[in-house]
Amino acid sequence: MCTYGYCRISTKQQSIDRQIRNIKGSYDKAVIIQEVYTGTKQDRPEWNKLYKKAKAGDTIIFDSVSRMSRNADEGFCLYEELYNKGIELVFLKEPHINTSTYKKALESNISMTGTNVDFILEGVNKYLMSLAKEQIRLAFEQSEKEVQDLHQRTKEGIETARLNGKQIGQKQGAKLTTKKSIEAKKQIQKHSKDFNGALSDADCMKLIGLARNTFYKYKRELKAE
Structure with a gap:
């Protein structure tokens, strides 16, 4: 059984050190996988390697759900795929959606009694499971919304600057010094x-x-x- 820590940043200008530090602080023996790639896409080289390599009994740790995916639908499907493969998922900033929490929801199903009230108990069990799934989906939806909000703020900031007569980007013919x-x-x-x-x-x-x-x-x- 192996424990992996997956750390991802979107651009080389960002620092990945904080994610590594957080994961190592809780799981000091975790093998760190690093990647510079946008979280809105699942086709990430290092993630693909980890996905293929991870097996039942292994654990993958993320600093937050946004490091796994920033696309709600794909993230939720990926979560269920890994869960069904028997891989433990840990989200340091969203522990309420760790797979261990999901397993507890499965294991805490109310036992049938063999009486006429079983149809009520079955409904309660289904409700508990749908509630657990909804919590997971909401976490990924929040991650996706953060990206959309950031893009919207950037767009609005550029438009505000343009309306105020400010130069957007480098002036034509300007000399760029590096x-x-x-x-x-x-x-x-x-x-x-x-x-x-x-x-x-x-x-x-x-x-x-x-x-x-x-x-x-x-x-x-x-x-x-």
């Missing part, structure tokens, strides 16, 4: 015969490893400076 461009320009100044070097444009491009368009763009900017 660490890479700064270093590349230093190398052009050092090696290009148009500046302090002795290399032709072709040799300079090969030495620095720049594409033709980028090289000449940087040269124009250097001359303008």
Whole structure:
């Protein structure tokens, strides 16, 4: 039996350390699986590997339900698939939908009595199970809603800025300065015969490893400076 901790961020600019720390804090022997991929899609490379590898008796831990999925329908179906495979699911921030909680709902079914009231007890059992399933579905729906709200706030923020006359994105013709461009320009100044070097444009491009368009763009900017 193996214990895995699945940690996911949507962009490389985000930090995954908090999720790892939270999982390791509760399950110090968990094997951490890390991924940079949007949670609105199930076709994630590292998740797919874990899904195929996990077997009955294994445990998968998530910092929150949003790390598993941010699509309500797919997330709920995935939860049931893993549950039926005998895999334990743990959500640190939503323990009420851990598979252990779901199992308790199954095991706490009211026993039939063999009398005329059994149809009532059967109805109660079905209600308890539907209630457990609804809690799980609601957790995934909330996760999906958070994404939709974020997209809506971003859209509204951009529209507000536009209406207030603010520049959205980079201005046309504006020069974008990055660490890479700064270093590349230093190398052009050092090696290009148009500046302090002795290399032709072709040799300079090969030495620095720049594409033709980028090289000449940087040269124009250097001359303008």
